[in-house]
Amino acid sequence: MVIQVSKETSPRPFLKWAGGKSRLIQQYIPYFPKSYKNYYEPFLGGGAVFFYLQPSAAILTDINAELINTYCCVRDRVEDLISLLKEHKSRHDKDYYYSVRNDYSGTDIEKAARLIYLNKTCFNGLYRVNSQGKFNVPLGRYDNPNICHENLLRVASEALSYAEIKQADFTEVLNHATSSDDFVFFDPPYHPISDTSYFTAYSQNCFSQKDQELLRDTCAELASRGVKVMVCNSDSEFIRQIYTDINFGTYEIKAARSINSNIKNRGVINELLITSLF
Incomplete structure (x- = not known):
């Protein structure tokens, strides 16, 4: 399932990306599913989790057309x-x-x-x-x-050779993931925890509270099919509440924040890892 390779040739993100997950993966490892056949990542970004897991079958999507190209x-x-x-x-x-x-x-x-x-x-x-x-x-x-x-x-190219890559809205995963053989990892634009942390310019489209609720509903539908689901997001009252409503497990992750217009809001903060597997 997970290919073991030497440190020198291990695939990793080839782009720097705000909110990238490379430094958090060690905290995620205990929560990854033990087995699955198909991997889906609908908010691809830097792709750190994909490159770490190196699944044998993957569909990688993002709304950002330039990134997907x-x-x-x-x-x-x-x-x-x-x-x-x-x-x-x-x-x-x-x-x-x-x-x-x-x-x-x-x-x-x-x-x-x-x-x-x-x-x-x-x-x-x-x-x-x-x-x-x-x-x-x-x-x-x-x-x-x-x-x-x-x-x-070159190493990233080899890892990606096994993946289908396309521009798509995150809800398209509902057309593919249908069973316990499937694992979906969502890394959406985070819900803001302060006015200065509201980063919405990743694409021309703002990710609103309604979008967060639609993502929650998508997760609930996937879980009802037996799909293994993980979501990361900010540690905010709003995010905690909407996922409590669907009875997902919620875990605190320590993350270093370096991008904020207010220097006082940089440093180590809590984020949430939310999962149907608990």
Whole structure:
């Protein structure tokens, strides 16, 4: 089920992503299901849980079309992607960054290279778009950004070769996951715990309280079919209440927060891991 590989060749996220789960996986391990055949991740983001589990069959989705295009290019055209990233690396400076940031033309592979280049060189690796859907993060302060990590991309490509990857709303998982052979991991945009933590610019669509409730209802429907479900979210009264309503187990996870406009709200905080398996 889980492939054991050496540390040097273990697949891991090739993108920096706000809210990425790489540092939390050790706390998640006790709650992962012991067995399943099909893995689903409807809010793909950086894909840390997928890369850790390395399932033999997976459907990976996200509403972010640019992100999904990038994953498909890493899976299907990794050598072409590496060549383009090397070119970006050779030309990187402040003026070049902003010229790339403002250029939305190009083929799918060029757009994938653009996203990775901007992700590796922008401030804090933060994916944010404005109301027109345009990426607007300023240049980060890096002495030598790792724009083209060839081995990381090739190992990720191999891991993704077993996955179906597509743009989709999270509710589409209801069309696929039907039994106890299925495991769904949800990592949605978090419900805000303060006014300054309301990060909604991941895509042009805000993830509202109604969306959180629709996600809860989706989880309840999946669980009624016997599907194994895990959800992570903020430790807020609203999130605790809506999942209590469907009798899911709730566990506190310690997480380090580094992105907040108020420096006092950075540091170690509680998040929730919510599961039908308890």
